[in-house]
Amino acid sequence: MMIFYLIGIVLLTMVFLGVVFLNPIQRRRWLRLWASLAVVLGMALLVIPFDNSSVISGNNHLLILTGGYQKDTVAAYNKSNAVKVSWENLDQSQIDQAAEIHVFGYGLPDTSVWNIPKSTTRFHASPLPTGIASIHWKQEISLGQGLLIQGSVSNPQQQKLQLQLVSGLLVIDQRNLGAQGSNRFEFNPSPKNLGTGNFQLLLLKGKDTLSKNPIPFIVQSPKPISVLLLQDAPSFEQKFLKNWLTDHGYELAARTRISKQIFDQAFSNRASANLLNINAGLLSSFDLLLTDEASLNNLSAMEQYQVRAAIREKGLGLLVTTDTILKHAALLDQALVLKNIQDSSSANRYLKMQGHDSTWHPMINKDAYLMMLPSAKMQTLVSDAKGRVLAGIYLEGMGKIGYSTLGQTHLWSLAGKQWDYDFYWTQLLESVASQTAIKESWTLGSGMDFIHHPVPIVQWKDLAQDSISLVSGSKIYLQQNAIYAFKQEGQFWPQQSGWQNLVTSGGQIKPWYVFDTKDWQLTQWSKNIVQTKTWLANSGDDKKSKTLEPLQPKRQYVPAIWAWLILLLGLAVLWIESKLE
Known part of the structure; x- marks a missing residue:
């Protein structure tokens, strides 16, 4: 079809040229020529679909601005081919078109939202201002x-600061931080009342309050656990x-092998007993058997x-620890498969525990450690950072068996x-010492959850339980895990801050605290910096080349109005x- 269009245009051009040059009137001949060519060009643009196709070359630099970015640092990279965009306005097409990506500020709030290639990404972290950079405390304790509130303060200007732990108008405890002293702090108050409560942690510079953040907690009745x-x-x-x-108040009976037939026995918070023979009568007085795998293997x-009968029929909990692959005792049989991992990457020394994340101590398991292959029962x-299982539990009759490959924890x-x-x-x-039959348990949030941000809810239940819960009056439907x-x-997306209540399908009421966006800002920035650096260091998870489709040419037709x-x-x-003739 295109060849006929071209032949037609050529013939039309010849006709117009003939009319122009065969006309005996010489005046304004060049004007008639240009006008004739304009007519031919206009008709050609209308008939033939000329277009401008191009593939984006990807030679621009994308500058992603997160909270706390410094203008001087950004200006050094803001060249003619640079595109600046805030984290809130970022989209995947901008990432796909970038040859190089620079992240400025306190880091990416969520590294899973966009498919960002790590190999071409550089992070320019901003220094933290004065404030509380990290904080830890256990929100649920026994009376x-x-x-045990622990944390650290960012003090780049080396100022004299003071921390105050406040309950209402009463200052419970305080710490002075010198300009040259350690920036770490610790408080260990013991709340006296059961139920929910709040402390406030104030950071002061002289008479000025630099920050005021809540310390919510829940005090429960003590549940003494008897451990063998x-x-x-x-x-x-x-x-x-x-x-x-x-x-910590556990009723403890300990038996340690000194030699082949000699054992040391020790007792605390309970009466003594004969631990040389492990029988049904002895096991019935304990909630949990905690043992290394070698001791378990050496039992007759x-x-x-x-032990197996006490677990299955009486609900005894068994927790086994090891950092070496041994031949499993008969009662563990096929339920557990261990694998040796060689991994020297510091990025993977990041532990994920339910409701809490922690960086490994450098000496824990060194460069090699054991993992458990996951199963539907566990x-x-x-x-660890790659999701490899280091500790887990599974049901065994009326009881539970737990297993952990994480050794040398005292180095913490x-x-x-x-x-x-x-x-x-x-x-x-x-998790292992279940004293009463519990049909369901819940894990709500990450330990520090904020208003207008998604909060994960996980329910562990038997198959007969309904999967519906109420959070602050909103009905939540849960989805079955694929494994x-x-x-x-x-x-759940909380719409208000403060204490909330989770009401489970079994009638349990679980209090839970939601922080306001103004709470613990510096701590969140510090977490984002660590999270971004850890994500970039773990280069093995860069899946951009596997997931992105090749860029398609952009087709831009000449608008008909111009023709x-x-x-x-x-x-x-x-x-x-x-007419002028």
């Missing part, structure tokens, strides 16, 4: 326990754990049978990360010129 601890050999890990269990066949309690305490140590062991012990049959998941204007202009000039 008599301390909150079996260890194959003395160790620092065992010593720290025994002291921790004693200090009859003792292992008694509930994950602790995983030695490194000043006592809160991480407390959270890890409390979570493991309370775990007993796990339901959903999201008509050229045609009409040429015809008008020819008509006027003919």
Whole structure:
């Protein structure tokens, strides 16, 4: 079809040229020529679909501006081919068209929203202003326990600051931070009343209040757990754990092998007993058996049978720890598969625990560690940055069996990360030692959730339970997890700050606190910086080349209005010129 258009245009051009040059009147010949060519060009543009196709070359630099970006730093990269965009106005097409990406400010609030190629992305973190950069505390404690509030202060100007922990108008405790001193702080108040409560943490400079942030907490009635601890050999890990269990009110009976037939027995917060023979009568007085795998393997066949029977029929909890692949005892049989991992990347030393994230201590498991292969029966309690399971539990009759491959946890305490140590062991012990039959349990939020931001809700339940809950009067429908049959998941977007109530389908009421966007701003910025740096360092997850489709050419047709204007202009000039003759 195109060849006929071209032949027609050529013939029309020849006709107009003939008329122009065969006309005996020489005056204004060049005007008639240009007007004739304009007519031919206008008709050609109307008939032939000329277009301008181009593929975006991707040679521009994309400058992503997040909160706290510094104008001077951005200006150094704001060249002629740079495109500036705020995080709120970013879209995927801008990312796809960028040859190089620069992130400025306090980092990406969420690294999973856009498919950003890590290999071409550079992060220019802004220094944090004065304020509380990190904060940790356990929101749920038993009556008599301390909150153990730990954190650090960003003090770039080396000022003299003061921290005050306040309840109402009463200052409970305070710390002075010198210009040259440590920026770390710790408070350990013990709330006296059951239920929900709030402290306020104030950062002061002289008489000026730099920040005021809430410390919400829940105080529950103490639930003493009776623990039988079996260890194959003395160790620092065992010593720290025994002291921790004693200090936190656990009823502890510990048996440690000294030699082949000699055991050391120790008791705290309970009466002594004979621990040399593990039988049904002894196990009935405990809620949890905590043992390393070597001790479990060394039990006689009859003792292992008694342990299995106590788990299945009496609801005893079993928690097994190991950092070495051993031959499993008979009662673990096929339920557990371990795999040895060689990974020296510091980015993957980031632990994810239910309701809390923690950076690993550098010496924990060094460059090699064990993971558990996930299964439909197992509930994950602790995983690394890549989702590899390090601790989990599964049901066994009326009881639970937990397993952890995370060794040398006492190094948390030695490194000043006592809160991480407390959270890890409390979570493991309370998850396995189920004293009463619970048909459902809930994990709500991340531990620090904010208004107008999505909050994850996870329900662990038996298959007969309904998957509907109420949060602040709003009905939440949960979706079945694709792998775990007993796990339901959903999201909730809180519309108001303060204490909220989750009402479960089983009638449980679970209090939960939502922070305002003005709360803990510096802490969120600090978290974003760490999150962005960790995400960029973990380059193995860069999936851009696998997910993006090749860019398609852009087709831009010549607008018809221009063809008509050229045609009409040429015809008008020819008509006027003919009248002038």
